[in-house]
Amino acid sequence: MTEKLGRDFFRQDALTLARALLGKTLVKRTERGIVAAVVTETEAYTGVGDRASHAFGGRRTARTETMYREGGYAYVYLIYGLYSCMNVTAAETGNPEAVLLRAAVPVEGFGAVWDSLCRTSRKKTVPGRPAEDDRAAWAKLLGGPGRLCCALGITRADDAADLTGEGFFFRDDGYVPRRILCRPRIGIDYAGEAKDWPYRFTVESADGVPGFDPPLM
DNA sequence: CGGCTGATCGTG
């Protein structure tokens, strides 16, 4: 039931991949141990025709180079000088489509996740380390692309990492989203008409707990 | 709860 996702899975357009990644488990070997989290929110960036994309109009620089790889590589960049954001490349070589990971719920390595969290994000969100079965609390802690990366120990050193290799990959543990919501993407007001495109995908939550079948355990 | 703001730096 639990299988590692191979290259073919990632070689689809960003819109398809963004939905397909919901419910998949991102696994990473970190200095503090193995960490794993189920993806609950994504955004599709559809490439050269998408004004919100770093690769709009075919822009190709040292930073965006990774986006032009075939599906299944990590595109990690720094934003606002503070936070890392992780994308998964999609489609074929030369087509810079990508999927931004915006939220996840940890299922393995809770101690490592807790220790890795940005200090500031712990304080207000949750006073102390939540119980492992408190899905809502952990979902909050990993809600947002910056927090997600912090918690899973993802940094710019992981840029261009092959997600079909060892130590950093996706797994299918059989979690199927009960319901997927589509909304416009966040933080792209400058993107003209593209700012209203419903390319953000969320697993619907009840009481702060993203709904899967079977439920997260 | 909604809106504003400072932090902080790689990238173009």
Add this chain to the structure above:
DNA sequence: ACGATCAGCCGA
């Protein structure tokens, strides 16, 4: 200069 952000602080 300017963000595919976050958290703290403001006022209501």
